[in-house]
Amino acid sequence: MEQPKEPLIYLGPNISGGVLSGNTVFKGGKPAHIDLLIAEQPEIGDLIVPVKSINDTLAKINKVGTAEHQAYQALIKRGTGVK
Template sequence: MASNSITNEDTKEPDKRTAKQEKPRSEAQNEQTKQLIYVGPNLPGGRLSRFTVFMGSIPKHLDDLLEKQPEIEHLIVPVEELSRALARVNAPGTLEHSTFQYLSKGKE
């Protein structure tokens, strides 16, 4: 008996892997939709609160804060890495943990 199975070649349907590759997003689009989240402590003066989400990049109004405390950037991570980042914030001996502790003490 002959096989009745029909393959993608037989139906001329586009392969799903190829279809996804045919719609590449530009770097500018990816930058605009990239979400970052701050996993550090609330900072004095309300300048930056824990779990603040940024779309695309860190806003310019925080430039002076990041200049004074560049370690803050260690606690701004892509949203998709939130779980991993929080685990590191809570793990003594990691850069994220020591940065969180340092910022919690209100050092400038």
């Protein structure tokens, strides 16, 4: 029997066009369309974390030099538009 997947949350900026909003929670794993977004903008995947890691990840997003900070800033600079 497969164990249910833990809930995940996207802690990045909103992706234009309503494709993905910040703080979206995924229960039972990421939907297939999210994998397509990650293929186009890998930084999105860096900001999808287990819900239990919210505080740690937010601290890293706010700390200059961390991978999470760089991923968030890259999405902001890109205008978070997805092709």
